[in-house]
Amino acid sequence: MSADSTPSKETSNPAVDGSELIRFDNVTKRFGSNVVLDKLDFSVASGKHVTLIGPSGSGKTTILRLLMTLVKPDEGTIKVSGEYLSHEERNGKLVPAGEKHIREVRKNIGMVFQQFNLFPNMKVLRNITEAPVTVLGLSKDEADERARGLLEMVGLTEHIDKYPSQLSGGQQQRVAIARALAMRPQVLLLDEVTSALDPELVAGVLDVLRDIARTTDITMLCVTHEMNFARDISDQVLMFDSGRVIESGSPEKIFNDPEKDRTREFLSAVL
Ligand SMILES: Nc1ncnc2c1ncn2[C@@H]1O[C@H](COP(=O)(O)OP(=O)(O)OP(=O)(O)O)[C@@H](O)[C@H]1O
Ligand SMILES: [Mg+2]
Numbered sequence: 485m486s487a488d489s490t491p492s493k494e495t496s497n498p499a500v501d502g503s504e505l506i507r508f509d510n511v512t513k514r515f516g517s518n519v520v521l522d523k524l525d526f527s528v529a530s531g532k533h534v535t536l537i538g539p540s541g542s543g544k545t546t547i548l549r550l551l552m553t554l555v556k557p558d559e560g561t562i563k564v565s566g567e568y569l570s571h572e573e574r575n576g577k578l579v580p581a582g583e584k585h586i587r588e589v590r591k592n593i594g595m596v597f598q599q600f601n602l603f604p605n606m607k608v609l610r611n612i613t614e615a616p617v618t619v620l621g622l623s624k625d626e627a628d629e630r631a632r633g634l635l636e637m638v639g640l641t642e643h644i645d646k647y648p649s650q651l652s653g654g655q656q657q658r659v660a661i662a663r664a665l666a667m668r669p670q671v672l673l674l675d676e677v678t679s680a681l682d683p684e685l686v687a688g689v690l691d692v693l694r695d696i697a698r699t700t701d702i703t704m705l706c707v708t709h710e711m712n713f714a715r716d717i718s719d720q721v722l723m724f725d726s727g728r729v730i731e732s733g734s735p736e737k738i739f740n741d742p743e744k745d746r747t748r749e750f751l752s753a754v755l
Contacts, residue, residue, distance in 0.1 A: 504563075505530040505671055505703050506551065511560035513546055513727075520546050522727040523560065530670070533697050533704040535714040535735075538724030539750055544707040548673045551705070552595050553586050564589050565670060591619070594664030595673040598680050600656040602648040602663070608635070609644045612663045620667065627666070634662035638692050654685030658692055665696070671703040672696070678710060686710070693717065711755055715739055723747045 506528040513521040520543045528534045536544045549555045550562060553570060561578070562569040567589045572581040581589075602611050612634060613627035622630070635641050638658040648656050657677055664672055674693070678686040690713050697704060697717040708714050714721060714735060721738040723731040723746070731744045739755075742748050 503530045504528070505565055506705065507563040508547075508550075509561045509563070511550070511557045511562060513543070513550065513555065514558050520727050521550075521557075524728060526722060526729050526732075528671070528703060528705055531701045531703055532719045533706065533717045534720045534722060535706045535708060535718040536722050536724055537708075537711075537714065537738075537750070537754075542724045543727040544724055545675055548595060548675050548705070548707065551593055551671075551673055553590055556580075565592050591667065592670040593673060594667050594669035594671070595675070596657070596660050596664050596677045598676045600648070600653070600660045600680075602656055602659055604648055606647075607644070608640065608646055608648070608651070608659050611648070611659055612666045615663070616666050630666055631662070634665055635659075637695070638662050639688075652685060653681045654688050657681065657685075657689050661689075661692060661696070665702075669702070671705060674704065674706040674708070676707055676709060678708070709754060711739065711751075723750070725750075 504527050508524050508526050511521050511524045512519065536547065538544055546555065550557060551564070551569070556570045561571055568578065568581065569589050570581050570586065571578045572585045603614065606614065609628065609631055612631035613624065616622040616627040616630060617624060632641070632644070635644055638661055640655060640658055640662070643651060643655060648659065651659065677693075678689050681689065690710060693713070694717060696702065704717070706714070706717070718735045720732060721735050722729045723738060723742070723744070725746050731738065731742060731747050738747065739751065742751065
């Protein structure tokens with residue numbers, strides 16, 4: 485919410501009916517003179533699937549990058565699971581967080597990127613087991629078992645011994661999803677995970693995500709241009725423009741009966 489607008493029902497924070505897993509309070513992010521996020525407030529309740537939609541450049545990826553601590557807010561605070569992300573409390577004061585604190589809070593968050601970002605020199609199995617072993621301290625056997633279960637879930641058991649370059653884009657993206665889930669994060673961030681794929685590979689990846697949404701209690705924060713997918717999985721859709729949530733609501737409400745002209749205009753361009 486910006487300081488110069490009074491909170492109103494349609495632009496106030498999303499309803500929170502579980503515990504709050506993610507909370508942005510008054511977050512501003514600038515790149516030079518470009519104000520990308522403008523005193524942004526929003527929250528995501530535990531277990532919910534929230535989709536961010538909005539025009540290119542409106543700040544959607546920046547939100548996910550802030551959560552991954554790839555960038556830091558200029559103002560405001562972000563909490564994950566009740567803990568400050570880029571800040572910590574010392575002697576009753578809020579100070580920029582140290583690396584150790586950031587690493588601990590970030591363990592709760594997994595992300596899948598548009599460009600897969602698999603480790604090219606590691607086979608599929610090791611791509612998935614690497615972080616659970618090095619970051620979480622799982623034994624190799626425990627990590628292998630977890631990875632095999634996830635590969636079965638994403639339908640890639642027979643590709644376990646291949647290198648990423650031997651897989652299709654859709655298969656690589658399913659490995660990336662399994663790799664994120666192997667850390668058992670509380671929240672999965674998905675940034676246009678199908679937009680780099682050939683059209684015929686999109687459905688397979690979306691099916692895997694639909695499955696995860698249906699069968700796990702993981703919280704999902706998703707940026708997508710796949711509006712049918714957003715409609716299917718979302719508990720809530722947030723319409724973003726110029727670094728602010730201009731409208732939020734159920735997928736039925738946002739897609740069928742949006743309140744704002746800007747939302748209607750955006751949807752008519754993408755639907
Ligand atoms: N590292 C950076 N340095 C400078 N400017 C940046 C940086 N990252 C993002 N921006 C700018 O911030 C704005 C928001 O970018 P962001 O990537 O969050 O948009 P987006 O909503 O994800 O757009 P798209 O739908 O095209 O992916 C853009 O104007 C972009 O140019
Ligand atoms: Mg983006």
